[in-house]
Amino acid sequence: MTTEEKIFNAARIVFQKKGFAGARMQEIADEAGINKAMLHYCFKNKQQLFEAVFMKAFSQLAPQINTIFNSEKTVFEKITQFTHDYISFVIENPFLPQFIIQEMNNNPEFVMSILNHENRPNPTLLIAQIEKEIETGIIKPIKPKQLLLDIFSMTIFPFAAQIMVKGILHLSDIEFNQMMEERKTIIAQQIINSIKK
Amino acid sequence: MTTEEKIFNAARIVFQKKGFAGARMQEIADEAGINKAMLHYCFKNKQQLFEAVFMKAFSQLAPQINTIFNSEKTVFEKITQFTHDYISFVIENPFLPQFIIQEMNNNPEFVMSILNHENRPNPTLLIAQIEKEIETGIIKPIKPKQLLLDIFSMTIFPFAAQIMVKGILHLSDIEFNQMMEERKTIIAQQIINSIKK
DNA sequence: TTTTGGTTTAACCTTTTGGTTAATAAAGGT
DNA sequence: ACCTTTATTAACCAAAAGGTTAAACCAAAA
The missing domain is CATH 1.10.10.60 (Homeodomain-like)
Known part of the structure; x- marks a missing residue:
């Protein structure tokens, strides 16, 4: 090294x-x-060292998301794959979500300048697809952005608030990881279950 | 003042x-x-000023939660009331969730010492109640802690990651608040919908 | 009016912190 | 062997940040 x-x-x-x-x-x-x-x-300095770290962290997450969002699969398949892959990735990098959220909060201008480029997660296509499947009658009439927010919330929050979650639900590290393993599949089941006609 | x-x-x-x-x-x-x-x-100093602020923030949230969790209502009623009341409260204090999560992450020892007292959110009773309603056949067989995590995720995450959410979903402040108003009711509907037999 | 007690401030002090420098060691070419 | 470039370090520096102090202020009591 x-x-x-x-x-x-x-x-x-x-x-x-x-x-x-x-x-x-x-x-x-x-x-x-x-x-x-x-x-x-x-x-050069603290700022630049930080930017290198932050950029790396962010660029590990974003492309994955876009690849899934913009693939040729159905909405249900995309939800299933995203929740599974994202949780798998974050189990290996459990500090990433809280890190990114925290720095976005404390330093919005800087982060936004990064976010406004190619590597930003872009759900535009997926939103259009959801609207189409609603018209087709596959999915119940819901607001696509609310659905996306549900998906993000259920997958990301447990890691972002990991310490609080462990504290309130009385979970050891092992129990927490077991729950996250389960969530790889149950999140998609539940969401699909609640929106399919 | x-x-x-x-x-x-x-x-x-x-x-x-x-x-x-x-x-x-x-x-x-x-x-x-x-x-x-x-x-x-x-x-006295920065630490003590911070502790006063943090304690106040936390003690505003926790009692509300326990009151709902330990009331005499059904699980579905509790979910409905919690999501509604919590979102209403956080709309008025939008920085609280991210603030609490961040400081729990950066300073776990200190926060835990606060958390281990009367005012800590305690879902023990609610978990028992969920298990009972599963046996009764009102609720599908799910793990109670997973259900609680879903509820917390869907209600808290949008505020904790507010800036990221706005950025990715292209929401103005107004649109964001409109979405949160809607979430006061749709979260409970969706969750109940996905777990009721 | 003077005194007395709590407030409030400007100026100061100390420690921490990000950052620099000049000297040294290692590596590589000639 | 000698020189040049690249790494690496100990010591140092200046600015920032938390915290202190002694004096001023100001209301109410004596």
Whole structure:
């Protein structure tokens, strides 16, 4: 692993745990096991190091979503595949959702400038498809955006609010992961169940 | 409005926008229109000012939840009432969910020490009730904790990830609020629809 | 009027933090 | 072997940020 990679990984860990404002350059250096000056040698400053980490995180999520949303499948198939694939991915990267949401909240201007490019999740086509299937009579008459919001909520929220969820529902790490494994399939079943005619 | 109240309100605004780590004492003082030294005169330090704000925020949410969860109503009635009341409350305090989730993530030890007292949301009774209604045959056989997670997800997530949701679904502030108004009723309908026999 | 108690402030202090520098070590070409 | 470029570090710096202090202010009591 190169020094730059060591720094990047350390930065990912610290930024995801503490957020941009709470992260300390010294802590990142310690985590990487190198001198603080190396951070500035490899990355210009804190902001740029953060942007690299954030961009990577975001660009891992977004393309996946668009690939599924814009495929040739039916709406039900897309819902099934999205919830399954997304949860699988986030189980491997459990800090990502909260990290992205938090930084979008604390730094909207910066994040929006990233978001407005090719890699932004774009549900336009899927919305049109939902409307078509409603007309065809496959799906009950619902508002497409509400449906999308339901899907996002059910898949993303448990990870974004992981600590709160564990606390309120009294879940150990293992129990939490078991629940998430189950959710890979039950979310789609429930949603489809509630909108199919 | 007393000086202490002015400080408290200013602190709430700044903490909710920037988080604990990102908030600056000077910014809070400016927001309150008073000298920085007054912050330390009324509240010992940043940590204690934050704890006051956080505690207030949390204690506004938790009792509501428990009142509904532990009432004498049926599960369907509880779902209907909870989603409606919670969304109504959060529309008035839209920064609360993200604020609480963020600080729980960045500072789990501290938050847990608060959470472990009387005011913590406790779904134990509701879970037992769900199990009973499943046996009775009113509700389909599902895992109660998964159901609760669905309810929390659908109601809280849109606010916690407000900026992301607006960005991805292309919603103005007004459209977002309209959607949330609709969600006061449709969430319960959909959930009940998907679990009733 | 003077005193007294709580408020409020400007100025100051200390620590933390992001960032720099100059010197050193390692690697690579000639 | 010698020079040049690339990594790496310890020590340092300046600004920001949290927190303190001593003096001023101001109302109500004596």
